[in-house]
Amino acid sequence: MIVQAIFDKIGLTCEVIDLGEVDVQGIISAGQLEQLRTGLLEAGLELIDDKKGVLIEKVKNVIVELVHYTDELPKMKNSDYISSKLQYDYTYLANLFSEAEGTTIEKYIIAHKIERAKELLRYDELNLTQISYKLNYSSVAHLSNQFKKVTGITPSYYRQLKHQGRTALENV
Numbered sequence: 001m002i003v004q005a006i007f008d009k010i011g012l013t014c015e016v017i018d019l020g021e022v023d024v025q026g027i028i029s030a031g032q033l034e035q036l037r038t039g040l041l042e043a044g045l046e047l048i049d050d051k052k053g054v055l056i057e058k059v060k061n062v063i064v065e066l067v068h069y070t071d072e073l074p075k076m077k078n079s080d081y082i083s084s085k086l087q088y089d090y091t092y093l094a095n096l097f098s099e100a101e102g103t104t105i106e107k108y109i110i111a112h113k114i115e116r117a118k119e120l121l122r123y124d125e126l127n128l129t130q131i132s133y134k135l136n137y138s139s140v141a142h143l144s145n146q147f148k149k150v151t152g153i154t155p156s157y158y159r160q161l162k163h164q165g166r167t168a169l170e171n172v
Helices: 002-010 030-042 053-070 078-086 088-103 105-123 128-134 138-150 155-160
Strands: 014-018 022-024
Touching: 002 014, 002 022, 002 030, 014 155, 030 078, 053 078, 053 105, 078 088, 078 105, 088 105, 105 128, 105 155, 128 138, 128 155, 138 155
Parallel strands: none
Antiparallel strands: 014 022
């Protein structure tokens, strides 16, 4: 709705507004493009006008949706899942992502899985076995080792530090 309002204010007609994408009728002038960029920034959004940047944002969105907003992760390889969701070859996506972000897709997924594990530990509703299953880890030991490698502490110790703050998803 925010994006639609910005486009309406500038006098641009949108055919489709989707997460990370807008199809616009007609041609956008340089002045309208600058107004659009400014309006989006004021709303806390940014204009990504290169196709590779849009694709990287889509990869990030798929990962965030997968890890944070899915009740149970699919029992398939992350590479197959991402590739099927975006309809691109995974090798291409992985190379593009690494080049632009300075990290691999796998490390990005791990960072998000650990943030999700922190959240679940803080809720104190699931035990470590349930959390490792929910996040598709092969074992509790695997989750614990990865958690300690990323955070420097064990999941059990983290659970005791209830005051510990989370990292915002956009900063992972």
